[in-house]
Amino acid sequence: MDTAISLTHLVKKFGKQTVLKDVNFNVESGQIVGLIGPSGSGKSTVIKIALGMEVSDAGNAEVLGKTMPNRQLLGQIGYMAQSDALYDSLSGYENLKFFAQMKGISKANVQTEIEHVTQVVDLQDDIKKRVSGYSGGMQRRLSLAIALLGKPELLVLDEPTVGIDPALRRKVWTELKAIREQGRSILITTHVMSEAEQVDQVALLLGGKVIAFDTPSQLKEQYQVSSIEDAFLKAEGEL
Numbered sequence: 001m002d003t004a005i006s007l008t009h010l011v012k013k014f015g016k017q018t019v020l021k022d023v024n025f026n027v028e029s030g031q032i033v034g035l036i037g038p039s040g041s042g043k044s045t046v047i048k049i050a051l052g053m054e055v056s057d058a059g060n061a062e063v064l065g066k067t068m069p070n071r072q073l074l075g076q077i078g079y080m081a082q083s084d085a086l087y088d089s090l091s092g093y094e095n096l097k098f099f100a101q102m103k104g105i106s107k108a109n110v111q112t113e114i115e116h117v118t119q120v121v122d123l124q125d126d127i128k129k130r131v132s133g134y135s136g137g138m139q140r141r142l143s144l145a146i147a148l149l150g151k152p153e154l155l156v157l158d159e160p161t162v163g164i165d166p167a168l169r170r171k172v173w174t175e176l177k178a179i180r181e182q183g184r185s186i187l188i189t190t191h192v193m194s195e196a197e198q199v200d201q202v203a204l205l206l207g208g209k210v211i212a213f214d215t216p217s218q219l220k221e222q223y224q225v226s227s228i229e230d231a232f233l234k235a236e237g238e239l
């Protein structure tokens with residue numbers, strides 16, 4: 001099995017604060033890995049190092065076989081950040097078209113791709129409206145649609161379902177699982193524990209380390225609990 005992301009012995013300091021002490025885990029091809037941990041535990045920092053947007057103080061981040069940072073790889077990665085980077089004065093459709101061009105999607109495929117990702121996030125009725133008039137949730141949905149454009153080999157999604165209602169969340173997960181079936185890989189952070197139940201592997205980040213990396217069912221067994229939420233709470237309590 002190919003490895004999409006390999007993080008070894010990552011250390012990251014901000015001033016005197018050591019946020020990541022020794023982070024190790026892999027995302028294999030065709031896997032969904034959920035990175036969970038309390039607020040401020042360093043999930044976004046791990047993601048940014050994996051993407052080459054932050055440089056670690058020690059350790060190694062390899063993505064799709066290349067050591068990060070590596071600008072050439074960015075076209076193969078669909079990234080959704082916590083804060084949206086959208087063009088307010090453009091419509092949703094114009095944003096999608098712009099990012100499709102940036103990603104080098106061929107003219108022949110642009111229209112079908114845009115229609116597909118628009119439908120995944122249920123923005124059909126609002127896609128011609130200006131983003132400045134979008135609600136927070138709609139902006140998140142558009143950002144997710146942009147990340148999905150171009151069928152990237154690897155998706156890195158930082159809390160993609162914040163502000164998304166349960167019905168649409170379910171639809172988004174159906175899409176994420178379809179992406180996995182195509183052999184593509186996903187690293188996702190979430191605060192929604194029912195989502196963590198659906199991933200292949202959970203990486204639990206606590207105290208600057210990934211203290212558990214297992215399937216949801218193994219994790220529950222390890223902590224002798226019936227939900228990932230309880231495993232999470234128990235792990236936090238034990239530290």
Ligand SMILES: Nc1ncnc2c1ncn2[C@@H]1O[C@H](COP(=O)(O)OP(=O)(O)OP(=O)(O)O)[C@@H](O)[C@H]1O
Nearest residue numbers: 014015019037038039040041042043044045046082
């Ligand atoms: N650029 C930065 N400069 C200084 N400190 C930073 C920087 N980026 C992150 N931090 C600090 O690192 C810690 C981890 O932040 P990070 O955003 O990675 O956490 P998180 O687990 O993603 O949190 P949340 O779940 O709330 O999004 C926090 O204490 C944060 O203040």
